[in-house]
Amino acid sequence: DAKTTQPPSMDCAEGRAANLPCNHSTISGNEYVYWYRQIHSQGPQYIIHGLKNNETNEMASLIITEDRKSSTLILPHATLRDTAVYYCIVNYGGSQGNLIFGKGTKLSVKP
Amino acid sequence: GAVVSQHPSRVICKSGTSVKIECRSLDFQATTMFWYRQFPKQSLMLMATSNEGSKATYEQGVEKDKFLINHASLTLSTLTVTSAHPEDSSFYICSARDPSRKNTEAFFGQGTRLTVV
Numbered sequence: 001d002a003k004t005t006q007p008p009s010m011d012c013a014e015g016r017a018a019n020l021p022c023n024h025s026t027i028s029g030n031e032y033v034y035w036y037r038q039i040h041s042q043g044p045q046y047i048i049h050g051l052k053n054n055e056t057n058e059m060a061s062l063i064i065t066e067d068r069k070s071s072t073l074i075l076p077h078a079t080l081r082d083t084a085v086y087y088c089i090v091n092y093g094g095s096q097g098n099l100i101f102g103k104g105t106k107l108s109v110k111p
Numbered sequence: 112g113a114v115v116s117q118h119p120s121r122v123i124c125k126s127g128t129s130v131k132i133e134c135r136s137l138d139f140q141a142t143t144m145f146w147y148r149q150f151p152k153q154s155l156m157l158m159a160t161s162n163e164g165s166k167a168t169y170e171q172g173v174e175k176d177k178f179l180i181n182h183a184s185l186t187l188s189t190l191t192v193t194s195a196h197p198e199d200s201s202f203y204i205c206s207a208r209d210p211s212r213k214n215t216e217a218f219f220g221q222g223t224r225l226t227v228v
Contacts, residue, residue, distance in 0.1 A: 043219035098145045101155040
């Protein structure tokens, strides 16, 4: 079973920041938080991952709470192309480890 | 960056026939690959773990004789859906990680849309 809880859906206005929350209260000390998204009929696309510290890349920022029991993915300036299902996954990060997907959050970016 | 490629992207087959789906790691050698299945409006469900040079590990409820997995090289895993039926129609996706890089992301193929008629 997935170890994360996400809201089933969210709306965001184009050009505004999209903040997607994720709860992972049972995360282990050496498990990472990964975020992926899936645009309709495509394979999942990696966005970002982190262990303890906040992370930022060209796509998004990841804010992890100090107790690591929750995190927030931030898309700073959402576009219509960011409409997708966003998955938050906790994982050890090793090459042998599969990713267990929950139901994710369906983000709809509206003009 | 590392890429995982799947082929074909879309296939239609008749009931009772078999279909082979290929998953290749293009930039790295993958000792382990993962196969997922996704039904409409549902999340990805792990079917099996493909291990190079050894037998695949199947998740509970997945029939190993129906979904044959072969991982004959470090860059190629294949999933064969044998004696396909309409209920096997689904979106099949593979993934792999680069074992030479620690704590890295998993890369996913483009997915294969299988329609059994």
